[in-house]
Amino acid sequence: xxxxxxxxxxELGVPFPDSISxxxxxxxxxxxxxxxxxxxxxALAFVERSRARHRHLKVxxxxxxxxxxxxxxxxxxVTAVAASGAAGALLHGAPPRARPEFYDRAGAAGxxxxxxxxxxSPPGVVAEAGAHASAYVYLVTHYGTSGAGPxxxxxxxxPRSTPCGP
Numbered sequence: 609x610x611x612x613x614x615x616x617x618x619e620l621g622v623p624f625p626d627s628i629s630x631x632x633x634x635x636x637x638x639x640x641x642x643x644x645x646x647x648x649x650x651a652l653a654f655v656e657r658s659r660a661r662h663r664h665l666k667v668x669x670x671x672x673x674x675x676x677x678x679x680x681x682x683x684x685x686v687t688a689v690a691a692s693g694a695a696g697a698l699l700h701g702a703p704p705r706a707r708p709e710f711y712d713r714a715g716a717a718g719x720x721x722x723x724x725x726x727x728x729s730p731p732g733v734v735a736e737a738g739a740h741a742s743a744y745v746y747l748v749t750h751y752g753t754s755g756a757g758p759x760x761x762x763x764x765x766x767p768r769s770t771p772c773g774p
Contacts, residue, residue, distance in 0.1 A: 610665045618667050622651045624675035648676050652692035659693045666695030668722055668743065673702040686713040696720035696743035711740050722746055
């Protein structure tokens with residue numbers, strides 16, 4: 609269905625506990641996935657199984673630094689994400705000291721990198737995000753908990769650019 613509607617990118621998050629920026633729906637989803645034992649290997653197996661069916665859709669893997677990467681190694685995670693055929697990786701919550709290794713390893717593995725910044729980020733942060741993004745820059749337009757505000761009104765969304773509510 610995502611291909612039929614020409615959705616460009618799906619961000620597939622490896623579930624992790626206690627995300628302060630995720631709203632209640634995403635939080636409950638992650639909690640269910642974690643309770644079922646879903647981990648990085650499961651998420652990457654899904655990417656690998658499904659990528660051949662996608663003509664248009666690209667899947668980017670979001671992995672949390674503290675829960676997913678730090679207990680393993682940066683090399684192991686980057687190698688596994690690249691091998692899955694993911695169209696890119698977004699490393700959530702990485703401390704500044706860990707980012708250069710991520711950028712280097714992703715570049716060496718041919719894994720496109722998604723970086724983030726906020727609409728209110730200082731120029732240095734925006735410059736770093738732009739310099740290291742090889743897939744795209746994820747611009748967070750609202751600081752706070754996702755899903756905490758009102759749902760978008762149906763019909764007020766631009767096709768293929770803004771998600772619409774039910």
